[in-house]
Amino acid sequence: MKNIALIIxxxxxxxxxxxxxxxxxxxxxxxxxxxxxxxxxxxxxxDAIEVVCLEGWHDILRxxxxxxxxxxxxWVVSGGETGQESIRNGIVNLKDKLDKxxxxxxxxxxxxxxxxxxxxxxxxxxxxxxxxxxxxPYNEQIFIKxxxxxxxxxxxxxxxRRVVTPQAYKFCKLYDCYQKAFKEKIGIYGSAxxxxxxxxLGEKLYFAKGSNKNIKxxxxxxxxxxxxxxxxxxxxxxx
Numbered sequence: 001m002k003n004i005a006l007i008i009x010x011x012x013x014x015x016x017x018x019x020x021x022x023x024x025x026x027x028x029x030x031x032x033x034x035x036x037x038x039x040x041x042x043x044x045x046x047d048a049i050e051v052v053c054l055e056g057w058h059d060i061l062r063x064x065x066x067x068x069x070x071x072x073x074x075w076v077v078s079g080g081e082t083g084q085e086s087i088r089n090g091i092v093n094l095k096d097k098l099d100k101x102x103x104x105x106x107x108x109x110x111x112x113x114x115x116x117x118x119x120x121x122x123x124x125x126x127x128x129x130x131x132x133x134x135x136x137p138y139n140e141q142i143f144i145k146x147x148x149x150x151x152x153x154x155x156x157x158x159x160x161r162r163v164v165t166p167q168a169y170k171f172c173k174l175y176d177c178y179q180k181a182f183k184e185k186i187g188i189y190g191s192a193x194x195x196x197x198x199x200x201l202g203e204k205l206y207f208a209k210g211s212n213k214n215i216k217x218x219x220x221x222x223x224x225x226x227x228x229x230x231x232x233x234x235x236x237x238x239x
Contacts, residue, residue: 009109010079035112126168
């Protein structure tokens, strides 16, 4: 049984206002995507890596992978017009390469602070239940608008979980669900992702550990936060 990391790096990063895609921007002289790939390269349970990459950047990605010794990178696939199309492209490329019970871990290429413990737990949960989604408690209060200026209703935060990547799925289920979703046009539009699509298809999802360090680099401010996190070392007295 193999564990394959599917890294999504097909976005153009227009919200950061930069001249190149944000996943290829250098932070401390290293591209963001390489920080992400290094976490999976170093993890002993990851057998191979596939990257869904922006068209025109494949050779650059492979050159960086060679420079930084990302030897587990096996496949580079072009992204689609949407995030869900990009994920589907990656899954379809794996069809003749994986067995049914192999596990695919889907992760955003612009989440470079991924811990070994988070990857390990998402694998443990997936091997036990068939899927796993990295998650965290939601620590803020969520109110529902009555109109644009007022509210009388809220959602108890104890009932909420914040779900991000990495997410892990048995390949057979993942492939079949994407085939069905695109055929029936379920859970593939807008901000839909694998987890929301699975829920729309009636699949039960299982929570795995998350980390607050696992930020998604979306805005210019996130670059500065990432640089700060790279320099942080946990104090010895903290558990």
